[in-house]
Amino acid sequence: NAGVTQTPKFQVLKTGQSMTLQCAQDMNHEYMSWYRQDPGMGLRLIHYSVGAGITDQGEVPNGYNVSRSTTEDFPLRLLSAAPSQTSVYFCASSYGGDPDIQYFGAGTRLSVL
Amino acid sequence: TQLLEQSPQFLSIQEGENLTVYCNSSSVFSSLQWYRQEPGEGPVLLVTVVTGGEVKKLKRLTFQFGDARKDSSLHITAAQPGDTGLYLCAGAPNAGNMLTFGGGTRLMVKP
Numbered sequence: 547n548a549g550v551t552q553t554p555k556f557q558v559l560k561t562g563q564s565m566t567l568q569c570a571q572d573m574n575h576e577y578m579s580w581y582r583q584d585p586g587m588g589l590r591l592i593h594y595s596v597g598a599g600i601t602d603q604g605e606v607p608n609g610y611n612v613s614r615s616t617t618e619d620f621p622l623r624l625l626s627a628a629p630s631q632t633s634v635y636f637c638a639s640s641y642g643g644d645p646d647i648q649y650f651g652a653g654t655r656l657s658v659l
Numbered sequence: 660t661q662l663l664e665q666s667p668q669f670l671s672i673q674e675g676e677n678l679t680v681y682c683n684s685s686s687v688f689s690s691l692q693w694y695r696q697e698p699g700e701g702p703v704l705l706v707t708v709v710t711g712g713e714v715k716k717l718k719r720l721t722f723q724f725g726d727a728r729k730d731s732s733l734h735i736t737a738a739q740p741g742d743t744g745l746y747l748c749a750g751a752p753n754a755g756n757m758l759t760f761g762g763g764t765r766l767m768v769k770p
Contacts, residue, residue: 588762645689645692650702
C-alpha cells in the first residue's frame with residue numbers, strides 16, 4: 547500500500563534556483579494539500595486542491611506554485627528558492643469529508659543556501 | 660497568531676509517568692483531530708473528536724473534546740518510550756474548511 551509518495555526525500559538548493567517537489571497518491575482522494583513544517587509552527591498550509599483542475603491558496607502561498615492535472619499527482623514548484631523556504635514539506639491527501647482526515651507522505655527536507 | 664495553541668511545547672518525562680497535553684482556541688471547531696509524528700515521517704491520525712464533551716480512549720491514551728468545542732486534551736497514562744514523538748492537534752472551524760494545525764507538543768519519554 548503506497549498511500550502518499552513524495553520525492554525527493556532530501557534536496558539542497560542555492561538561492562534563486564527552481565525545483566519541483568513531487569507528490570502522488572493512489573487512494574483516489576479528491577483533496578490534496580501541501581504543508582510546510584517549521585520548528586514550533588506546526589504545519590502551515592501552502593496550497594490545496596479539491597479536485598483535478600482546481601487549486602487554491604492556503605496560509606503561506608507566496609513563492610510557490612501548484613497545478614493538478616490528474617487526481618493522483620499534485621506537484622509543488624518553487625519558482626526562485628530563498629533561504630526562508632528552508633523547511634520540511636509534507637503532501638497530504640484526503641476524501642474531503644467532515645471530519646477531513648489527512649493522509650501524509652513522509653516529507654521532503656529542503657535546504658536553501 | 661495560531662488559531663490552535665498547544666501546551667506544553669516540550670515535555671520530557673520518565674517511563675511510567677502520566678502526562679496531559681492541551682490544545683486550546685478561542686474559536687469553535689466542528690471537530691478536532693490528534694496526530695502523532697515520528698522523526699522522518701509524516702503525521703498519522705490518532706483520533707477524531709466531533710461532539711462537545713466527547714471522550715475517546717485508545718489504549719493508554721485518553722482524548723477529550725471540550726463542552727464548548729473550543730479545546731481538547733490528550734492524556735497519556737504510564738507513558739512508555741514508544742510514546743515519544745510530536746503530537747499535533749488540528750481542526751476545521753466549519754465543515755468543509757481546510758484543517759488548521761497547532762504548533763505541536765514534542766514528547767520524550769526516557770526509559
